[in-house]
Amino acid sequence: MTPHEDDLLAPVPAIRTGALVGYARVSTKAQLLDRQMRALTDAGCSRIFTDKKSGKNAEREELWKALDYLREGDTLVVPSLDRLGRSIQDLIAIVAGLRKRGIGFTSLHEALDTTTPGGRLVFHVFAALAEFIRELIVQGTNEGLDAARARGARLGRPPAMTDEQIRHARDLLTRPENTVTSIARSLGVSRNTIYKYVPELKGGRIAFAEATIAAELPPPAHSAV
Template sequence: MLIGYARVSTADQDLAFQIDALTKAGCEKIFTDKASGAKSDRPGLADALQFVRGGDTLVIWKLDRLGRSIRGLIELAAGLSARKIDFRSLTDGFDTATPSGRLLFHILASVAEMERELVRERTIAGLAAVRAKGGSGGGRKLAMTPEKIDTARKLLAAGDKPAKIAKLLNVGVSTFYRHCPGGHRLSG
């Protein structure tokens, strides 16, 4: 039996195109989700995986409809394989029911994993370069510099209100309190 799974990322997107493609491919039952591929909690996918049986094929329109993480896709494909369930992507052109489909899936997964590692290496190298130049090596710049904290404490001691000081320093009140705990007690 061919079991279809279709997903769109947001509620305002339409599943019709994917459902039509899955129906034309011969899917007898189709499960759907309107949720991000990064979310692990997708009821439609959970239902499809519970419904599909050994000898069936899980069919998707495109690989990215199943998930964003290569590791997750590989684990899912391995889990399906262990249950004797095949996996087919209509637009990516592979079907794990065939030896060439299994090979193609593993090659695509390996290339994607390599790209993720290259991005990670470039990120680490970039952070190291920033640190070598005296930077912090990532993250946002501090909203409350030591000079602003010193000014805030002086203004508090002079009797100014925290909200006024935060506005003057161009920071939020919560940022002010994070850097000047107890500021409300000092302002009277």
């Protein structure tokens, strides 16, 4: 374990001998990078990587190139926090990864600099809040599921066909002129769904007809002893 991994507030990088590397991003091709590029250049960045993709897009090629380019002692600089992470969890994961490699992080708009004690403290507060919120969401979800089960609520995805639709499908299947495809289309489901909810069909229409007739016959009378 390196010294800066067991001390959350230890300076990272311990000695800033590396370069300032910038990363900028816009969400669409219609947006311009000029303002972000100028801010990063004014901040002293010697190399700038840029993406023109939504933050929700995991394939941010230039960001991964920037992270690969950085070396211990360097500092990653972004115009603002929302240019780097898709979410607070994503942002924290990226900065934590940089810290483990001995790389600093600076966000110009928020004046957040993890190479300073104050910046490191603020970022660890962010991380603690994100973890706290995640635990609250998990706890609330579990409590909601438990309450739903106690009420007898059905959990999970709703069935593809209602009982009424299944009865209607069975009725239509008794008429030879109706195909499985036409029945599925009229009910707004797939052929596979019809086969799933009417399992007798797997043996063919004849097997379905025999099963239907058998179900409608009265039970045999018991002979008197």
